Amino acid sequence: MTVRSILSGIALAFTAYLSARSLLWTLPETVERGWLLIAALVIYLPITWLWVLLPTRHHEAATGGASADTRAAPPRWALALAVLAAVLVPNAAFAAVNDAGRAQPFVTWVIGGIGALMTVVMVRRRPAIAWIGTGLLSLSAAVWLGPLSALSLGLVGSLVWVAAAQLITFALDRVARDAEQLSELQQAASAWQASQSGRQRERRLHVQRALHVAGPVLGRTIETGGNLRPSEKSAARLAEQSLRDELRSPRLLDDGVRAQIDAARRRGTIVMLFDEGGLEDLPASALSDIRTELARVVRDAASERLIIRTSPHHEVAVTVVGRTATAGAGADEDDVDLWREIRRPS
Structure with a gap:
């Protein structure tokens, strides 16, 4: 079981809990259009769960000829559905009841529900859509409930969720970039170390070959005090030329x-x-x-x-x-x- 599957399960359970509150009509006499409450639920759950379970498509953006970053790219129709939910779900729920019922939990759940949806959108690296949806939610709640009542009934929490999601994703992206840079530095260091090891082995081979070629001649030169026979002088010249070849x-x-x-x-x-x-x-x-x-x-x-x-x-x-x-x-x-x-x- 992966971390992503665990987080997806938590998101599904949490959004299901929020939407289930819409079925608990604590003041049924305030409900004037019950079908709108059901419609809000029917619109919200599929779109939210779609965003939670949406497969990730990747695209590569080449930068300067190097391999580039890959990011999740939800399709455009999913972006449109998220904005549509931010418009329809709150307004449908608030329009379903009279003034006395608009502060009830079976109505105000839409504030937390849309906030959760926009949090998922933010985690999917679509901050513009997330903040557009949050702004539409805030506008709808302020019109139906009043600004202060909307803030006290959960709008502050939704704003905090979306903002926190943006900060967390930004931090995670930066950590990922730092980890990638560290990996590149480690690879460069490993390549340099391997190169140095190869050069050291090559130098050792050159030294061993030099000792093999010139060692007997040098030993004979020291032994005779430089008084070499013509054949030994010829061998010394050949050894000197061979060493020059190895160096050049x-x-x-x-x-x-x-x-x-x-x-x-x-x-x-x-x-x-x-x-x-x-x-x-x-x-x-x-x-x-x-x-x-x-x-x-x-x-x-x-x-x-x-x-x-x-x-x-x-x-x-x-x-x-x-x-x-x-x-x-x-x-x-x-x-x-x-x-x-x-x-x-x-």
Whole structure:
């Protein structure tokens, strides 16, 4: 059983109690048109119970492209019925009796009854209709009973109910907005924490890989006091280049790319990697395809120098340029013998 069903049951019971008083004619001699009292009851109960049990329709109002608030939207015919009840029910009850009977409970129940109906309308987020109906009730009661008598016979209570309902719904809406904002902040904090945890794991992996690559070389350097054999110096240079790759372009690297770059350097090829952005928004599957193709390009390359750059272009993910020195030319003069663009996966 939900809170809404409990509140709906209380509202049904309370409005039934108010309307049942119309059947207790304590002064039957004052009743001149009894059918009007019955008609007021017949009009009031279905409309009030309709508002209590009315299913909630929702509509979304987009604001700035973001998801928006959803509010209960009763149909227009229900709004018209509420206003109609506020006009007909009080006037029918007061017109059914003479002056002596208008202050009797079986007549003045309409003040509390319409007040309860307008309270339900207010809770349904229709304040304009609720206050229009309350104003019509107040006008009818003041005309038939006089302003002071109307206030003393329950009009004050109806006004207080409607005003309290408006304050409560306003407070609940504000609490809901604050709760939504808090939820968004919690989600942002969780995303930030997950991002930081991912970066920490990535840094740990980089440190572990650096220790795996450079640890033996550093240990041997310390052990020999820097007097390394030519093969050990070559291994140290390869380790230094591998560490530079890890710092400059971690998004380009996986085990396959590392292996092919290491093999190319052992063949004497100078390989330089530059991460200039553009791969941050790619999913893991797309990165895997790009790395697989990059490893294949590096494996098949015969250039003396390979320059590998990421690209922020919307179609090209990675550009591989191979250069080879021209025979008989200067040291700084070489030809482009390889140009390969690795496309972004569609």
